[in-house]
Amino acid sequence: MITVSVASGKGGAGKTSLSAAIAERLGAACVFADCDVDAANGAIALGAAGTKSEPYFAGPGFEIDPAACTSCGACQAACRFGAIERTNGSFRVAPELCERCGACLSRCPAKAIRSYEKQAGELLVSDSRLGMRIVHAELEPGEDTSGKLVALVRRRAAELAGNDSVIVVDAPPGIGCPVIASITGCDLVVVVVEASASGVRDAARLVELVGSMRRRAMAIVNKSGLNQAMDDAARTMLKEAGIPVAGEIPFAPALRSVEESNRTWASLDCEAATRIRSALGAVDGAIGALKEKR
Amino acid sequence: MSDAGTTVIAVASGKGGTGKTTVAAHLAIAGARGRPTMLVDLDVEAPDASGYFKGAGRSGDASEVSVLVPRLVEARCTGCGLCAKACRFGAILAIGGVITIDPKVCKGCGACVNACPAAALEEIPMTVGQTSSFDADGLAILEGRMAIGDIRSTVVIEAAKKRAAESGAALQIRDCPPGVSCPATHAIEGADYVVLVAEPTEFSIHDLGAAVRLARGRGVPAGVVINKEGFGDADIAGFCEREGIPVIGRIAFKRERAASGAAAEPWSDDAAISGEIDAILALAADGARTDGGLR
Numbered sequence: 002m003i004t005v006s007v008a009s010g011k012g013g014a015g016k017t018s019l020s021a022a023i024a025e026r027l028g029a030a031c032v033f034a035d036c037d038v039d040a041a042n043g044a045i046a047l048g049a050a051g052t053k054s055e056p057y058f059a060g061p062g063f064e065i066d067p068a069a070c071t072s073c074g075a076c077q078a079a080c081r082f083g084a085i086e087r088t089n090g091s092f093r094v095a096p097e098l099c100e101r102c103g104a105c106l107s108r109c110p111a112k113a114i115r116s117y118e119k120q121a122g123e124l125l126v127s128d129s130r131l132g133m134r135i136v137h138a139e140l141e142p143g144e145d146t147s148g149k150l151v152a153l154v155r156r157r158a159a160e161l162a163g164n165d166s167v168i169v170v171d172a173p174p175g176i177g178c179p180v181i182a183s184i185t186g187c188d189l190v191v192v193v194v195e196a197s198a199s200g201v202r203d204a205a206r207l208v209e210l211v212g213s214m215r216r217r218a219m220a221i222v223n224k225s226g227l228n229q230a231m232d233d234a235a236r237t238m239l240k241e242a243g244i245p246v247a248g249e250i251p252f253a254p255a256l257r258s259v260e261e262s263n264r265t266w267a268s269l270d271c272e273a274a275t276r277i278r279s280a281l282g283a284v285d286g287a288i289g290a291l292k293e294k295r
Numbered sequence: 296m297s298d299a300g301t302t303v304i305a306v307a308s309g310k311g312g313t314g315k316t317t318v319a320a321h322l323a324i325a326g327a328r329g330r331p332t333m334l335v336d337l338d339v340e341a342p343d344a345s346g347y348f349k350g351a352g353r354s355g356d357a358s359e360v361s362v363l364v365p366r367l368v369e370a371r372c373t374g375c376g377l378c379a380k381a382c383r384f385g386a387i388l389a390i391g392g393v394i395t396i397d398p399k400v401c402k403g404c405g406a407c408v409n410a411c412p413a414a415a416l417e418e419i420p421m422t423v424g425q426t427s428s429f430d431a432d433g434l435a436i437l438e439g440r441m442a443i444g445d446i447r448s449t450v451v452i453e454a455a456k457k458r459a460a461e462s463g464a465a466l467q468i469r470d471c472p473p474g475v476s477c478p479a480t481h482a483i484e485g486a487d488y489v490v491l492v493a494e495p496t497e498f499s500i501h502d503l504g505a506a507v508r509l510a511r512g513r514g515v516p517a518g519v520v521i522n523k524e525g526f527g528d529a530d531i532a533g534f535c536e537r538e539g540i541p542v543i544g545r546i547a548f549k550r551e552r553a554a555s556g557a558a559a560e561p562w563s564d565d566a567a568i569s570g571e572i573d574a575i576l577a578l579a580a581d582g583a584r585t586d587g588g589l590r
Contacts, residue, residue: 010341012473013312017498039474040310040502060383081363081404083453097480097513102404103383142509145477148446174311174473175340178446197557199316199343206341209443227550227557252553257496257527 002159003291004168004187005284006036008211010203012174014195015223018256020171021046022266022277023191023284027167029132034158036151036183037173038122038138046265049127049135057138057153059121059146060101063094069113076105076114097143121146124153126161131265134161148178155182167288176203176210184211188291190218191284192244194235196225196252201234208242219287220244221280224252247287248280301460303467304579305486305515309502311473313492314522314546317556319470320347321572322490322579324561326466327434333464337482338472339424339439339451346559348431357427360439360454361420362403362447367394371415381410402447424451426458435464448472452481475505483510487583489517490543490575495527500534507538516582518543520575523553541582544575 007020017035021043024033035043044052065076065085070092077085077092084098085105094105094114106114122140129135136158138150151173158168172183184190190211194204204220211218220239225232232249239246250256253273256266266277306319316338323334336344365378365387374392386401387394398421408416423445429436439455441448452472459467471482483489489510493503503519510517518541521531526548535542546552546568555562562568 011312011343012310012341037474039476039479039505040498042310042498042501045497045501079405079409097484100402100404101383102402102406103381104404104406104409107381107406107409140476142475142505143480143512145449145480147474147476175338175448175478176443177340177441177448177478179476180340181444181446195312195557198346198559199341200557202343202346203341206443213444224557227554231557252557254526254548 002162002164002166002168003288004170005189005191005288006170006172006184006187007191007193008172008180008184008207009174009193010176010207011195011200014193014200016193017042017046017171018266019193019221020169022281024133024169025131025265025267026281026285031133031167031169032158032162033133033135034154034168034170035135035137036154036170036179038140038147038150038154041137041139043171044127044135044137047129047131047135049129052125052127054123054125056120057122057124057150058118059144059149061116062096062099062101062119063103063106063114063116065092065094066113066115067091069111071111073110075108075110079104079108122150124157126157136161148182151179151182176206184214184216187216189287190216192218192220194220194222194239196222196227196231196235198231201231201238205238208244218244219247221247222249225249226251247283248276250277250280301465301467302580302583303469303486304488304490304583305469305471305483306490306492307471307479307483307506308473308492309475309506310499313494313499315492316343316470318490318492318520318522319468320344320561322576323434323468325572325576326468330465332466333435333437333459333462335455335459335467335469336438337452337455337469339441339448340472342438342440344470345429345436345438347561348436357425359422360424360426360451361422362450363418364398364401364403364421365396365407365416366419367396368415368417371413373413375412377410377412378407378416381406423447426455435462448478449481452478456485475509480509483513483515486515488579489515490579491517491519492522493519493531494523495521495529495531497529500529500531507540518578518582520544520546522546523548543578544571546571
């Protein structure tokens with residue numbers, strides 16, 4: 002089993018479009034793991050059908066029983082996240098600020114705080130018309146455990162994948178907890194670098210993270226041709242980081258048509274398509290080499 | 296809700312790359328013409344707002360953000376393992392009476408210190424990021440930046456929010472992170488209005504739906520800016536009508552605008568845009584819960 006994670010640092014760089022195209026070329030030989038659990042679009046890109054859902058529980062939250070609470074304030078003093086609010090003399094846990102550490106629970110002398118389980122989202126498994134299974138998820142807006150849900154998506158994908166399968170991970174933007182969970186233990190990170198000032202800066206932060214996690218990486222420069230200086234900045238950053246470039250994809254409004262579902266970059270017919278196929282070919286080659294080494 | 300006299304407008308989106316930073320930077324430029332304004336970059340994993348202001352000089356007051364993490368005083372540790380039991384983040388392992396602490400996954404809640412009967416844990420600060428302030432021709436910029444490899448983005452976001460509140464600016468424009476989980480939630484919390492930036496694609500509409508639910512769940516009024524109008528065919532206006540959320544601005548797609556965006560250059564010569572940005576700011580201020588002198 003080979004795991005390829007597609008990440009970018011910046012949002013909107015082209016991660017989902019690219020990872021869906023990599024998956025289309027692999028077809029039934031891959032499982033697609035959409036780890037961008039708060040903005041899950043892989044299922045749209047790959048035309049998901051026959052979706053089966055199971056509830057996702059994030060771990061306990063805490064609430065104060067007003068009948069048992071003596072308003073002593075020990076919970077508020079124990080909480081370092083400002084998650085215990087006092088209104089009109091009574092205390093309450095603000096779930097959106099609560100880090101679920103339980104410090105309040107152990108400090109309450111009246112045993113007025115209890116933990117509860119709340120559904121925080123859904124884990125989904127779908128079929129794609131392109132032959133692969135899709136593991137995806139929907140996190141409830143405002144929930145705080147996306148890293149844990151990412152780990153669950155990857156675990157389910159690994160269960161569905163055969164020994165010879167490739168797991169294609171579509172990572173979320175940023176460099177934080179869910180991104181680290183999307184990259185941990187993968188065999189190859191495909192870094193999508195948007196050829197823009199912010200795209201290059203954010204990709205450089207991701208590249209540093211990938212290096213510190215000692216993952217193998219290759220890059221694809223996306224939306225090139227808008228500004229020569231930005232194209233050069235992307236190439237220079239990657240060269241200095243020692244990351245091979247699989248290809249460059251020009252900025253072309255026609256490429257966003259894949260967002261209208263059931264098509265990926267792998268099956269487009271436009272001027273940019275040749276460049277895309279060449280970049281995808283280089284990624285295929287890297288995956289093939291990883292399989293050889295096994 | 297922010298303090299009286301200050302209006303906080305958060306720019307968010309759900310999907311990344313729709314134009315949050317671009318819209319936030321332009322709203323801040325427009326706002327700064329009439330009142331003390333601060334652009335607050337809360338996308339701490341990918342802070343890019345200051346990139347729009349080439350002349351932005353660091354005012355030299357970068358401030359470290361840290362959390363208190365436990366350190367074991369081995370001479371006092373009895374190996375009972377109660378600290379590991381108290382930690383809900385898996386930051387402490389107790390195997391055969393040997394305690395191992397991984398400070399990188401510690402949230403700094405102090406539950407372990409409180410649980411230790413031998414007072415064998417002391418707390419030391421660990422840097423998780425920084426906040427920095429810049430001045431760009433009368434516009435104040437405050438940037439939160441999480442350290443690479445860290446996972447405690449919300450700590451940095453809260454530190455940046457606190458520092459921004461202390462500035463006393465009449466108008467704060469927050470550039471929020473993408474998504475709808477904890478970083479985005481912390482970034483919109485306390486705002487008076489959320490400007491949701493969307494682009495006319497199916498991906499963006501899907502993620503906008505989640506962002507609308509987040510704003511509603513937090514009780515913050517919201518409006519949608521349709522960016523890159525004409526770039527795709529997806530019907531955002533129809534979506535907004537069905538959801539009962541106002542469209543407060545439209546920015547047409549033009550290749551030259553995409554090119555300026557790529558180079559992080561403000562659309563200063565684009566008269567049509569500056570009128571549209573002023574209108575968005577006025578509508579957001581009208582919808583905001585407090586009056587910071589914008590009306």
